[in-house]
Amino acid sequence: MTERNQADGASGADQPLIRLDGVNKWFGPLHVLRDINLSVNRGEVVVVIGPSGSGKSTLCRTINRLETINSGTITFDGRPLPAEGRALARLRSEVGMVFQSFNLFAHKTILENVTLGPIKVRKEKPESARQRALALLDRVGIANQADKYPAQLSGGQQQRAAIARALAMQPKAMLFDEPTSALDPEMVGEVLEVMTSLAAEGMTMVVVTHEMGFARHAANRVIFMADGQLVEDAPPAEFFTNPRSERAKDFLSKVLTH
Amino acid sequence: MDVFSDPRNLDATVSGFLWILKLTGASAVLALVLGVLLAAMRVSPIPVLRLFGAAWVNIFRNTPLTLIIFFCYFGLYSTLGLTLSEDLVRNIYWLGVVGLSTYTAAFVCEAVRSGINTVPPGQAEAARAIGLTFAQTLRIVVLPQAGRAVVAPLGSILIALCKNSTIVGTIGLMESSSVMKDLINSYGNAGILIFAVFAGVFALLLIPTGYFFGWLANRLAVRR
Ligand SMILES: Nc1ncnc2c1ncn2[C@@H]1O[C@H](COP(=O)(O)OP(=O)(O)OP(=O)(O)O)[C@@H](O)[C@H]1O
Numbered sequence: 001m002t003e004r005n006q007a008d009g010a011s012g013a014d015q016p017l018i019r020l021d022g023v024n025k026w027f028g029p030l031h032v033l034r035d036i037n038l039s040v041n042r043g044e045v046v047v048v049i050g051p052s053g054s055g056k057s058t059l060c061r062t063i064n065r066l067e068t069i070n071s072g073t074i075t076f077d078g079r080p081l082p083a084e085g086r087a088l089a090r091l092r093s094e095v096g097m098v099f100q101s102f103n104l105f106a107h108k109t110i111l112e113n114v115t116l117g118p119i120k121v122r123k124e125k126p127e128s129a130r131q132r133a134l135a136l137l138d139r140v141g142i143a144n145q146a147d148k149y150p151a152q153l154s155g156g157q158q159q160r161a162a163i164a165r166a167l168a169m170q171p172k173a174m175l176f177d178e179p180t181s182a183l184d185p186e187m188v189g190e191v192l193e194v195m196t197s198l199a200a201e202g203m204t205m206v207v208v209t210h211e212m213g214f215a216r217h218a219a220n221r222v223i224f225m226a227d228g229q230l231v232e233d234a235p236p237a238e239f240f241t242n243p244r245s246e247r248a249k250d251f252l253s254k255v256l257t258h
Numbered sequence: 259m260d261v262f263s264d265p266r267n268l269d270a271t272v273s274g275f276l277w278i279l280k281l282t283g284a285s286a287v288l289a290l291v292l293g294v295l296l297a298a299m300r301v302s303p304i305p306v307l308r309l310f311g312a313a314w315v316n317i318f319r320n321t322p323l324t325l326i327i328f329f330c331y332f333g334l335y336s337t338l339g340l341t342l343s344e345d346l347v348r349n350i351y352w353l354g355v356v357g358l359s360t361y362t363a364a365f366v367c368e369a370v371r372s373g374i375n376t377v378p379p380g381q382a383e384a385a386r387a388i389g390l391t392f393a394q395t396l397r398i399v400v401l402p403q404a405g406r407a408v409v410a411p412l413g414s415i416l417i418a419l420c421k422n423s424t425i426v427g428t429i430g431l432m433e434s435s436s437v438m439k440d441l442i443n444s445y446g447n448a449g450i451l452i453f454a455v456f457a458g459v460f461a462l463l464l465i466p467t468g469y470f471f472g473w474l475a476n477r478l479a480v481r482r
């Protein structure tokens with residue numbers, strides 16, 4: 001990863017990879033992101049937590065512009081996010097995204113899901129894309145499911161395939177929006193395991209999750225959001241033992257008691 | 259002498275139905291291409307294109323086909339001098355194709371668009387998230403999955419198009435219904451028989467078409 005980042009020259013390795021400055025977003029009258037300032041450094045794992053409706057998904061989605069913003073700036077790898085067109089498509093190909101509902105292409109096999117981006121976006125040769133895809137599927141533990149269709153896999157397997165699909169683009173950062181929330185409890189572990197190993201390998205990650213265990217041991221920073229505001233930003237040990245705001249204390253008392 | 263034992267009448271009947279098939283064939287291809295493009299415009303992120311697509315659908319879907327066909331003849335050809343073929347009959351044929359496909363494309367557009375709406379939005383989001391462009395997302399991810407939901411209504415649209423193509427008779431093409439009218443004029447007492455034969459041929463063409471599209475829709479089902 002680091003090799004690619006340095007070679008990609010638009011910015012120094014010391015600059016944050018993702019940077020939001022004074023970002024505001026409205027859905028009609030609803031002010032869902034209020035003056036958000038956030039930087040994520042290369043190799044950093046940032047976990048975003050907060051009550052439902054606080055704007056976590058929206059924040060995550062603005063970073064690859066699946067959601068547009070009303071004011072402020074977002075830069076990725078030293079460049080402001082392109083507004084549209086091919087430049088935007090190119091940016092998106094550098095930011096992997098994993099959704100709560102997996103969103104694997106239902107009419108394509110798992111292998112085709114993983115090779116589609118490399119072949120169509122990166123114009124990679126089908127054979128080399130296939131080899132890399134098989135290696136990635138092996139890495140997330142579902143190499144034997146390559147020729148099945150998404151509907152034939154369990155939720156945990158589908159989510160791991162979705163992670164492999166994102167990794168196949170060799171992204172500079174990965175965004176996860178509640179990747180385990182749609183899973184049966186017994187499948188949560190297998191997905192978190194893949195994410196933990198990615199974090200350990202130095203992938204830059206922004207993870208919206210309710211998995212406090214993952215936040216504690218895999219995150220470099222925890223961000224707490226409430227009502228569209230970024231209320232706290234602290235290392236996990238500090239955040240979990242000594243939250244500063246009342247909102248965070250209240251939230252933690254609710255999620256940590258069960 | 260019996261109507262259909264006279265070879266001239268038989269020839270006229272066959273030729274009338276051949277015109278129907280030719281009108282339907284050419285218009286179906288054009289309407290499909292145009293309709294898919296219009297649907298792409300209607301779901302595109304570009305406001306001008308969305309407006310254009312919506313205007314097309316609202317104008318042509320709500321104008322009687324007879325008016326559109328008359329406009330093609332009297333407006334495009336007689337007044338504006340648009341000639342699509344040196345041959346008089348061919349010219350009428352192509353003017354008819356223009357009118358039929360303009361009209362039918364509006365219906366194809368709406369069938370395709372409602373098919374697109376049956377595909378969960380997460381599919382297009384995931385496609386955009388890996389860097390596919392709008393056109394690639396539509397072509398590679400959304401339209402193939404809209405297939406099942408689109409094919410059945412497209413079948414109905416094709417059947418309607420085939421029957422609608424008789425309207426080109428009103429601007430002078432000797433298609434089946436014009437032939438039928440002539441035959442009834444000459445063989446008044448065989449009127450019922452003539453009706454039955456013409457209706458029967460349409461049924462023979464169109465009933466299998468309906469079943470074929472039903473079968474195709476089932477084959478294209480996508481498991482979720
Ligand atoms: N497309 C949309 N149109 C209108 N309002 C929206 C849209 N998406 C989200 N919202 C609203 O914006 C607010 C923030 O939503 P968001 O999905 O970012 O919250 P969240 O923190 O991810 O919540 P959850 O934990 O439930 O996923 C909510 O009040 C939501 O209802």
Ligand SMILES: [Mg+2]
Pocket residue numbers: 056057058177178
């Ligand atoms: Mg959310």
